[in-house]
Amino acid sequence: MYNFDLENIKREFQIELSKASSESDLFELKGKFIGKKRGLISELLEKIPSLSQEERKVFGKEVNLLKKFFESEISKSFDNIQKKKSSIPKMDLTLPGRNLFSGKIHPLSQVREEIEDIFISMGYTIASGPEIEDPYHNFEALNTPEDHPSRDIQDTFYLDVENMLLRTQTSPVQIRSMERKKAPIKLIAPGRVFRRDDDVSHSPMFFQVEGLVVDESITMADLKGTLLSFYRKLFRREVSIRFRASYFPFTEPSAETDLSCVICGGSGCSVCKRTGWLEVGGCGMVDPKVFEFVGIDPEKYTGFAFGLGIDRIAMIKFGIDNIKYFLENDIKFLEQF
Amino acid sequence: MRFPLSWIREFAPIPEDINIVSKGFTFSGTEVEEIIDSEGETVFDFNFTVNRPDLMSVYGLARESSAVFDISSPKFSPNPRKSQLKIEENISIEVLDPDLCPRYRALVIKGLKVGHSTSLIQKRLIQCGLRPINAVVDATNYVLLEYGHPLHAFDLKFINGKKVIVRRAKDGETIKLLDGSEKKLTENILVIADEIRALAVAGVMGGEESGVSFLSRDILLEGAVFNPVSIRRTSKTLNIHTDASHRFERGCDYEGPVKALDRVAELILEMCGGQLCDSDIDIKAGNKKTEKVALRIPRIKKVLGIDIPKDKIINILEKLAFKIEDFDSENLTVTIPSFRVDVEREIDLIEEIVRIYGLDKLPARIPTVIDEESGRSESQIVENKIRHFLSCRNLLEAISFSMTDPALDPLFSFKGEEIKLSNPLSETNSILRRSLIPNLLLAVKKNSSFGNRSFGFYEIGKVYFKYRKEKSTEPNKDSNNDYHICEKDVIVTEEPRLAIILYEEDTVKSFNQFYPRDIYSLKGIIEGLFESLRKKCSFLEERPYSEIFSQDNFAKILCDDQEMGYFGYLEPQKLRSLEIKGMVCIAEIFLDRLLKRSDPSFKQFSRFPFSKRDLSILVANNVKWASLETTIKNANVQNLKKIELIEVYQDENIGKENKSLTFALYFQSAQKTLSDSEIENEVNQIIDLLKSNFNAVLRS
Known part of the structure; x- marks a missing residue:
């Protein structure tokens, strides 16, 4: 004869059920009584083989009834707790949301990243280099000797360390990259540059991107196509560019690049000063002297280089009318981007 | 730099339409920054690039126009009337530093009467931003603008010993300049001197004393070529920038003194009378070799990516006053005119060709080169x-x-x-x-x-x-x-x-x-x-x-x-x-050590549930959370996985010197669901630890 007090187990269950107030309590209760491995019911069922044939029938039936009872009771309790839980009071959904994401990336960083992404999609390396430079990398290797008037084009900040200056352009990065990698090369160098110039349209510190491509068959036509394709992607619209002959010590032939005005489409507006064109930067074919400085054979290799102002692009792209805003760190400005 | 179009038209038949003229110059490399209306006359404000000093004159612009607008080349052939007076009787010249002054040419005019210059000359000087002074000074400035070579006029009376010496200044030597300033000189500065003192800072500015005034009767006209580096250093040392130094430091035409001096003498004789001495004195530090550059036609395509017909190439170069000496189907030998100080290599010629041929004719292509690095660092x-x-x-x-x-x-x-x-x-x-x-x-x-x-x-x-x-x-x-x-x-x-x-x-x-x-x-x-x-x-x-x-x-x-x-x-x-x-x-x-990425590495995790127990304890105010947390962690409580701080509470009721800390302990085993008693054991272990280490009192 079996001597399991099923009534007692039932009583114990009811007491514990009445105490259970949370879902986790119920899970624990469920595990204790009807859990597959350690539950009491499982333990009871394990005893069956030790009983006689008749006892088995009766006992099995009773245990199964008990199990069903436990299951339905637990399930009811779950429902009750769920009901309590889902009874949310009416809230005012017009109240402002918690302010999680009102941070912003600086417009210059945004534009720089977009420019970088476009050139990366064309297989370029993003190069960087020191902001404090020596005159060799900032000027001489760029075919700008000290005693030549081309030095005067860029007003330079000098430092109290002998022979050191703040770079006036990111071109020294090109020199350092060519010294290290030689050819072929395909890079852009974004970064901050410094010129001793502070007026309405000039800031003593601003941001530039310069590009350089060197290989055995690079021509000025490649330069034109590259810039055209870049500006189309940057402004996400059809644009045209034109070259004006110019002079830079480190390129020959040299040109200024004009971009058809992306504001008015070329019909003339205040941004393009009614010309339909925006001046966006200098470019040209790398001067053979520069190749000689960095040890690249100017007979075998040709290359193009170009420069543009990130500040200038951001102003055009976002309609900003004053270069000074970029470094003022005014919240009213920064939170707009 | 400003020039009236009418003056350029005296030398070259440039197009009537000023927009065509402006565009022509701008796209070939000389930007027209502003078009100004000066009393009914059109004046262009040019922005010259530093490599083109040869353009900074009416004649220079006319010469360039010949190629830009495909028109006839300008002529410039002054011919002043000479007298019988012997120049050697009036002046002798010695150049002591020919490396700094490779050419010094002089003329002498005697017996002139200095008045004001003509109204046309005065008007043009003003249009170009200069101030009329007297007929002689105005004539030198007029020729500077017209022909581009800086000149200087001395009053012969103030040249002691009738001798001009071109030499380096002595250290500490002083000079009073035309602008009234007194400058102390160094031996790196070239001066034009007489036997006693410096009369002018060479290529930069004349001295006040020896300048030409309304009282001058006999004058010496100087047309020289100075070393650009030396002029630039002098201009920086003395902090003076003049129209003359601006041109000299960019380099000037070795042949410039010839026509410039002849032209200024012609103008002065017209306005002031007087007699020009029979010949010039022209001291050259050796004849300048004419530069010849080899140009390979295939190289043009290698740089530009476009085929330009050979006859077009030759036409452009000739219009720019280059001489093509001999050629075969792929090679040209090009002689560089003396005024083109910027052209000395094949690449310089390629630039000349494309800027005139038209940069707009370049096709647009995308390079196929591959950079193995590529992307961001x-x-x-x-x-x-x-x-x-x-x-x-x-x-x-x-x-x-x-x-x-x-x-x-x-x-x-x-x-x-x-x-x-x-x-x-x-x-x-x-x-x-x-x-x-x-x-x-x-x-x-x-x-x-x-x-x-x-x-x-x-x-x-x-x-x-x-x-x-x-x-x-x-x-x-x-x-x-x-x-x-x-x-x-x-x-x-x-x-x-x-x-x-x-x-x-x-x-x-x-x-x-x-x-x-x-x-x-x-x-x-x-x-x-x-x-x-x-x-x-x-x-x-x-x-x-x-x-x-x-x-x-x-x-x-x-x-x-x-x-x-x-x-x-x-x-x-x-x-x-x-x-x-x-x-x-x-x-x-x-950031220097932080700017590296690392990959996450997966760790096996338990599939059994967490059991959570909350503890609230009272400890002294000075007990640091970190030391409490570390103590618990270091005790190696077997199944403790996480400690989560819930609240730090300070109140008069618990005493000012105390604080209450409430935190949750999370237990979890990798093998099984933990039983109550197993968890209880570990919690007690932690409580004991806190009691003995921090005198913690359990609050609940």
Whole structure:
């Protein structure tokens, strides 16, 4: 004869059920009584083989009834707790949301990243280099000797360390990259540059991107196509560019690049000063002297280089009318981007 | 530089339409910056590039027009009437430094009567921005504008000993110049002197004494070629920039003195009468060799990517006054005219050809070259990740100047010496920053004064400093720092940093503010940032670097046992002296060792549920959470997985010297669901630990 007090187990269950107030309590209760491995019911069922044939029938039936009872009771309790839980009071959904994401990336960083992404999609390396430079990398290797008037084009900040200056352009990065990698090369160098110039349209510190491509068959036509394709992607619209002959010590032939005005489409507006064109930067074919400085054979290799102002692009792209805003760190400005 | 179109038209039949003229010049390399109407006449303001001094005259522009507009070449052949007077009887000339003065040519006119120049000459001088003085000086200036070669006129009476000596100045020698200034000279400066003293600073400015006035009767006209480097240095040393020095330092036509002097003599004779001596004195430091450059036709295509027909090439070069001497199907030999000081290589000729042929005719192509590196560097990628992480944490990215205020910088600097600018624009921006904080603090000051009461900025940028090289301070070549080893063993370095600054006025409480701008939020941002970069950071409370920090609320940030930065509150009293009234907490993180990515590595995790137990204990105020947490962790409680602080509570009821800490303990086994008694055992183990180590009293 079996001597399991099923009534007692039932009583114990009811007491514990009445105490259970949370879902986790119920899970624990469920595990204790009807859990597959350690539950009491499982333990009871394990005893069956030790009983006689008749006892088995009766006992099995009773245990199964008990199990069903436990299951339905637990399930009811779950429902009750769920009901309590889902009874949310009416809230005012017009109240402002918690302010999680009102941070912003600086417009210059945004534009720089977009420019970088476009050139990366064309297989370029993003190069960087020191902001404090020596005159060799900032000027001489760029075919700008000290005693030549081309030095005067860029007003330079000098430092109290002998022979050191703040770079006036990111071109020294090109020199350092060519010294290290030689050819072929395909890079852009974004970064901050410094010129001793502070007026309405000039800031003593601003941001530039310069590009350089060197290989055995690079021509000025490649330069034109590259810039055209870049500006189309940057402004996400059809644009045209034109070259004006110019002079830079480190390129020959040299040109200024004009971009058809992306504001008015070329019909003339205040941004393009009614010309339909925006001046966006200098470019040209790398001067053979520069190749000689960095040890690249100017007979075998040709290359193009170009420069543009990130500040200038951001102003055009976002309609900003004053270069000074970029470094003022005014919240009213920064939170707009 | 301004020139009236009518004057250019005297030499070249340029198109009637001024827009065509303007475009023609601009697209071929000489920008027309402005078109000015001067009393009914069109005046162009040209922006000449530094390589084209030959264009800076009416004749030069006419010469260029011949190629740009495909018109006839200009003529310039002055022919002044000579007298029987012998020049040797009036003057002798000696050039002592021919390297600085490769050519010196002079004419002498006697018995003239100096009056005012003609109204046409005066009008043109004014149109070009010069001031009429007297007929002789005006004539030299007129020829400067017309033909481009600087000239000078001396009053013969003031040349002692009838002898001109071109020599270096003696150290300390002085001269009073035409502009009235008195200059002390050095031996690097070339002067035009007589037997006694310097009469003029060569190629820059004449002396006051020997200048031509209305009283002058006999004059010496000088047309010379000076060394461009020497003129540039002199102009910089004396800080004088003149029309003459501007041209000479760019280089001038070796043959220029011939026609220029003849032309000025012609004009002076017309206006002032007088007699021109029978010949010139022309001292040359040897004949200048005519330059010849080989031009390979296929090279043009290699550089430009376009086929230009050979006859077109020859036509362009000839219009630009180059001479094609001999050629075959692929090679030309090109003779460079003396006025083209900028052309000496094949590439210079290719530029000449394309700027006239038209840059607009270049096709657009995309290069196929492949750079194996390609893409961003590791540090650029991580910098961008940091930017995106922080901008998703309610912070605005700031970008400040690299220069800062020497009064603020030392408060936040703890290593290296400051680097000063030799030529700053202002005292408050006269050094390079050694910390990102000072400029951010100024941004906080400005924005709080505009009424912003709660905000946060971050900035990623470099700091700069120098130090003396010792063996122990060899720069680390693997780090992300840029450095230069300069003279006298001074090392200049640039280090990437990240700074975060949070500002909050005491009273701020806002419904939708996600987190308060306080030190615990800041610490959470730092921890989250390190975690996002898969690094673990720890903190060490310390005395701060300087007085500006709150002395009790400052900690270093550590990672892999290395110092990675610091964070803390700034002292409110010090902030008030900066007119900042709220609370400011800051962090500065050294990025050089952080700018590397690492991959996450998977660890097996338990599939069994957590069991949670809450504990509330009473401990003394000075018990640090970190030591309590570490003690528990170090005790190796078998199934304890996590400790979560729920509340820190201080109240009179529990005693001022006490605080109550409530925290949750999470237990979990990898093998099974833990039983109540197993958990109970471990909780008791922890309680005992807290009792014996911290005198903790269990509250519930």
